[in-house]
Amino acid sequence: MMISIVCLLLLFSLNSISALEPEPSENFTHNAQLEPTGKIHLYWKFNQTYITFEVHGNTNGWVGIGISRSGSMRSADINVGWVKNGTVKITDRHGATTGNAYPPLDTEQNVELLGGSECNGWTVLKFRRQLAACDNQDLEITANTIKVIYAWGLIDPSGDDLSGSDYHTPVRRGLKSLYLLDHPSSKQTRFPEGERHFHFDILNDKFQVPAVKTYYNCRMFKIPQFTTKQHIVKIEAVIENPLEVHHMIFYQCSANVNNSSVGVNTRCFANMPPGFDTCIAMVHAWGIGGSTFYYPTHAGYPIGTLDYSRYFTLEVHYDNPLQKSDIVDSSGLRITYTPDLRPIDTGILVVGVSISGVQHVIPPNAASFLSDGDCTSNCLRDSFEQSNLTSIKVFGVLLHSHLLGRQLTLKHIRNGTELEPIASDLAYDFNYQETRVLAQERTVMKGDTMRMVCNYNSVGRTGITMGGQGTTEEMCVAFVYYYSKLTIEYCQTAPRFTSLMTYFGFESHSDFKRQINLNNITVWKPDKYANKTALEILNARNWNAVDVKKFEKDMASFTSAAVCFGFGSLPIPKVHMPMNITSPYVVKQLNCTVPSSGFPLTSVTNQCPVSAGSTNAPVTTTSGARGFYSCSWLIWALVVAFHHYLTHY
Template identity: 35%
Template sequence: MACICLFRLFLLLVLAALYQGKHLNPTSHLRYSRFLDPSNTVFLRWDFDYAAEIITFEIQIRTTGWVGLGITDRYTFVGSDLVVGGVLPSGNVYFSDQHLVDEDTLEEDGSQDAELLGLTEDAVYTTMRFSRPFRSCDPHDLDISSDTMRVLAAYGLDDTPKLSRERTFVKSIFLLQIVQHDDLDVPKDTIIYDLEISNFLIPEDDTTYACIFLPLPIVSQKHHIYKYEPLLVEHNETMVHHILMYACGNASVLPTGINECYGSDPAFSLCSHVIAGWAVGGLSYQFPDEAGISIGTPLDPQWVRLEVHYSNFHNLPGIYDTSGMRLFYTKHLRKYDMGVLELGISVFPIHFIPPGAESFMSYGLCKTEKFEEMNGAPIADIYVSGYLIHTHLAGRSLQAVQYRNGTQLQTICKDFSYDFNLQETRDLPHLVEIKPGDELLIECNYQTLDREFMTFGGPSTTNEMCLVFFFYYPRINISSCLGYPDIIYVTNELGEEASENPMENLMILNNVEWTPENIKKAEKACRESQQTVMVKTIDEQEENTTGWIPDIIPTPRGPCLESSGGKVEPQDKTPAGFRLPLVALLFLQGTL
């Protein structure tokens, strides 16, 4: 009997040690990292368990005072949650879950939902590691989601937590990244190929779309492009808004040189099938191991239109730029060819947003019922692995919703906290299956409180867009599926006499007195009007159909997680929230 008790006690100690090592090891690897300030003083590492809905942060700041990390709102620091910690001169640690009651006053939460995993200080740095639920039951804790998160970091020079502007930083980050590119397979025979606009003099205009037609790599057999990344000139990054690669049909007659994409020469707007894209704030993107962009076969493009969108808001003269896209490709083929499907609202002025709107919803419908006919052959189900969402400065949120046989299936992707300065291709947590006949709806929300005139759809940064690009496989012969509302119906619903010429109706709408009531009336009319759906193939064939905007049923929020953390009191260096696992407690009970 004594032997059994000793064995149970020994096993209990082993389990407790294993538990402690797994959850509290301050040196365990965290996959993601980012500097949060311009001078690289504040360094964040993080990782997460998607199934358990727990995220772990480690903040390292060049200070021997207090440090803090949390989540904030787009518009104000009030209500931000901030986990605060530090090491006193005596060596004791302090740590607590707090929130901002005004712009610079911290108050401790009634519920302590952050769990301390490590807190150290040396002569240069203070480093704090902790975990917290994606969504706790504390109303003072902001949810961690797949939306753009505005991460708040702050620190002080002593151990009195108080915010100061010069030591407070906010950075937009996709915290719940799904794939770590370094973890994916890199073929040993990788070949690198650069596509660039060389030594281009950026015009002294707010917006310029510069285009050039360039050949893809010449290969004697099929290859797959499995990764791409932007090529940016140092100090010019703030002027490059996006870079897109459009595949060109092999029968196209293409112009030479660099010119305005959507200017007087229509040849420079040829080729509309996006195959790769980068936008401001983004990084490189690598496709999943089972798919890549095909090159080298008779069905594959041999040329691309490289489009670089410049935003020279300060009208700076004499700036030369060489931007573009770097491709990584291999002859070791993946199982599927990757395709890109463009969804949303057709980019032309029938898409309008009134001035002075706190919120204005726009919708673009896609009906896939014509995909098989336009593909020219039966098509299988396609699987979406990643996406890129895109609006301009007025955009506040986007979502893509899937319907089948008139029933809403799911929200495929969303960002209810969109940031124009962080546009990056994101991976889905799981593949999304789209069947022929499904409907896809893109919803965009805009705010124009700072505008006195109508905002129309268009290429300029001060115009608007509402687009989602799906990266999917296996590839089919469809490049885009875009919708737009019946502008004649909308004009009549606003009490104006509509013209048969759609563009004339835009001039009529421009003269409407945009009161809050008229703004909501216009939003309702756009939503209730019949949509024209334009479906285009990779080889530029186009057909139209019509449809109606279905209702969107909001996705219910999951249950919150009860507090599992606690506060580390002075004189107590044991990290907060330490708990023995249930199996250890059972063994302890048996031993006693």
Template identity: 35%
Template sequence: MSCLSMKSLLFLLSIPCLCSGQPLPLALRFSTFLDAAKVFHLHWDHDENEVMTFELRVRTTGWVAFGFSLHGKITGSDIMIGGVHPDGSTYFSDWHGVNEKTIEEDESQDYELLSLTEDKTYTTVQFRRYLRTCDPNDLDITIDTQRLIFAFGIDDTVQFFKGQRMVKSLFLMLVQSPDGYKQPSVSLEYDLKLNDFAVPVDETTYACTFIPLPIVKTKHHIYKFGPIITPRNISLVHHILVYACGNHSVLPSGVSDCYGADPDFALCSQVLVGWAIGGGSYQFPDETGISVGTPLDPKYIRLEVHYSNFDLIPGLIDNSGIRLYYTPELRPYDMGVLQTGVFTFPVHFIPPGADDYKSYGLCNSSQFDEVNGAPVPDLHVFGYLLHTHLAGRGVKTVQYRNGEQVRFICEDRMYDFTLQETRDLKNEIIIKPGDEILVECSFQTLDRTGITFGGPSTLNEMCLSFLFYYPRNNISSCMGYPDIQYIAQQLGQEASDPMEGMMAVNMVDWDNDTVKSAEKAAKDADQIVVIKTIDVSNFFWSGQDNPTGGARAPGLGLAAAGPEAVTLWSTSATTRPSGSNQKA
């Protein structure tokens, strides 16, 4: 649709402004407070005409501002400013940020006012705009994380740079509101949490313990989960993961470092549910849930809580975890979670001084049937959770079939470490056995002088995409990593094995040219694919050439990964997906 026709349609769809009356009775599905003090309350919704409608209720009788920013800065921002004068007249207009000290009113006014009212406590403004206005001074509303910028004053003298101004990351293109799901008539709750855990005085801690799932006499479905965060520790808890354990696992007791001296605390690798900083509760679609109570279902889980105590605060006691909501009212399908992306250890690295460095992890599902122990049905993917650490700037997950790109499964080009949440896909997508899933992560390390390696610390990096799907199978993860020897050789280093390859890249004199060379080499290199299952068994090494002509799996030292079944093989760079060069 052209810009002219879009604006003409918006004019035709316009609703008379009830500026001095009551707000229009809009049925907006989504809402949240934008700030901890609950001064700003936002309702919003979007429709099939690519129009987004907002209602902003602010605890002030002065001016209010709301808009979008690329990186939380004023420069290049897209802002609405409005309010009600003491005489009852209103003002409302569309502005943009010229620099960090100047804003200007737009020549093209692309925010349509629906209602603007004020009482003794609140100013309420209802307005709408197109997701894409075609105005170069406006920012598009996309399927990425949005940086919202909002401000207010105590009177109607607009002083934007002197008012109370804040920034918040929010995903606006939500698919389903909580009210849109079926609520079971019988609902039970069960908490998986740590009990009075003394958080160590360390920058990074991974605390793990093993907890039984609810004991039920008949099959039940977990249909929802949410975080339990000790209020005073909300800034310390980075993420919480719940892993299903195989029923033949011999599990340790107590609480210990997940990835420390005792490898038993790293047992269990199939993610059931996960929460990360900035996220909230999540309810599964009506047709699926996590099965508990049958002989095939896990009886125990591993709870993993990641703390980031950068200020080294002593004496902290924590009781954080996950609350499960479950019901005897069964859904048609059991669901699972497939972890994809870059196999984190030992060969993931990001060079220093990079503005936009891309890492790639490939999942080739052609051996799913063999690893699963039975034919794997099509995966119906309905949701996702993307995960990197502090250097991450973007994540995309792409599906390929027979060497051709099928679709982008999910992506976030404006990824924010402080907002990691499970999100619904607009439409379910189907992954067939034999399909390939490529995860591409973009990293920025301009402020770092040394290599950033993959690892559990917040200052290390990860590149992961968790796909929520049904019906459940036995595969817990399918991840890949590039041939590090090839990368080292392309950087002019000698390496006869993967360990020498990692040592060699640490010897590179990094500049713009070597960063680009490393990224190209990582993209061109063969990918070693690692598949894990929930079942405890011996390692399974495919030890065979991939049908695409890849090299024999090198068999890196993965014995420490735990007793879950693992399959490795290489896939040739000449036929594997080429990542970001493909078009959606």
């Protein structure tokens, strides 16, 4: 009996060790867990020409990753590799143009194998490729949101290459959106010498996550009372359920919130308690895989005096595809602050289309529809003069729309010339939002204009989509992190209400003040529309492709209502004529460098990589075999116990 127990413990120990993921071969700047249970992990780094990947797969078979425009294998750029009989191999492949068929080899193999191993049930592949697309079967890797697809097989290919029989099945594949080209900045990862730090936590308190596939929870907080001004200098995620916490957004609320809402959990955007509707000043956003956010070493976000509200709201998106009912979560954010004030206050400027269910209108069934809103030169000029500034430095941006958003760009215009965009994401994913630190800070001068442009896809919608904070409504804003702090927080435009009503042929109608959306606007004239709501009338229109494009073009020429105000003050709209761009920005073409192919695609690998701290080299493994780490104290303890049993009993 004792022999059986010890043998079982030995087997359990071996299986446990085989599940331990190996250490990466170097200190990569980025990493992400692709598969929810940890079976596929991706590490990477990049420079101006190349991106180096190291993928770890919990399998003795093949492993593949790819980048995809659609999120499927269709026309994707794919790399698949394996370790077989002591030889590691990498391949460059592409998805078929139709369907999710077996991915054939590229005509040209634009990939360079750097290493690999197979050990203890883990396959490791290290390779690099150019950021540029080196042939028409490759996709360029950009700073946009990248849809990374992954899959794995349980065994290696039977022949020298994959075949249709090496199907991964629906349970061994997946998709994850990532920012592959985010730039970690050394200036953003340290504190000034001697600076003191304290923290408080913004955490959900044992929140019972509903058993639904997706849920947005909002909880209001009141931060500690300070007698003097403080600076927030770091924000980091505290994640209790990494498989379910998808993203978090931290908002500042009005100072006039009722304490009764503090500590209350409510479903975001749906009949929220009093005060939650004032929580619209975004402070920070975190998404899956997101790292700790550091403010520039010479600047911090101000809190702690009567000028700054103590009320904040944390929005948490829970992803619960299995609809589990036993998830209790206390995730949130840790806010690090210092009483040692830095020289400069940072601010957040909300730029784009004013949030309005009356002025922001998106027609249905549009494959592409552009909306834009300006932070006008007049607004910036006035605010700069009030703050005695001639310029500001932008160091981070969060681009934001809702479900219809596909391409988001924050343009920078100076004297009619369009400069390089401050931020752009031409593959926007609503379910993957994170504040992005710019690779280089951007200078915005007095008299410049920032224009937020959103490209929407409303195919499948049967009626008008209006602006608003709800998920099924739309927004088009950029949350701009900058210093030094201005007197304004909002710098936005939207088409004038009267211009829209005239355009739609509404001769007489109710006023839009205090009205939430077009469903609250009653049209009286002409008679054919009498006593119908503006929303009813617009939904009854036949919005074909020609009408959609005409509306898009005409709306861009409307006079706008510009709002330019600080938190807690009332916006006073001013008439604004859209600025014409006389010299558009030309996107720089990324070209492939030579050589781009012809590298060895196979390499002999004889050993498991030695993990950090290991003193004994592991034994050689081949495909299908599991290495035995002689340095494992647990195994040795069990062996000693087994020997003791044999010699004493």
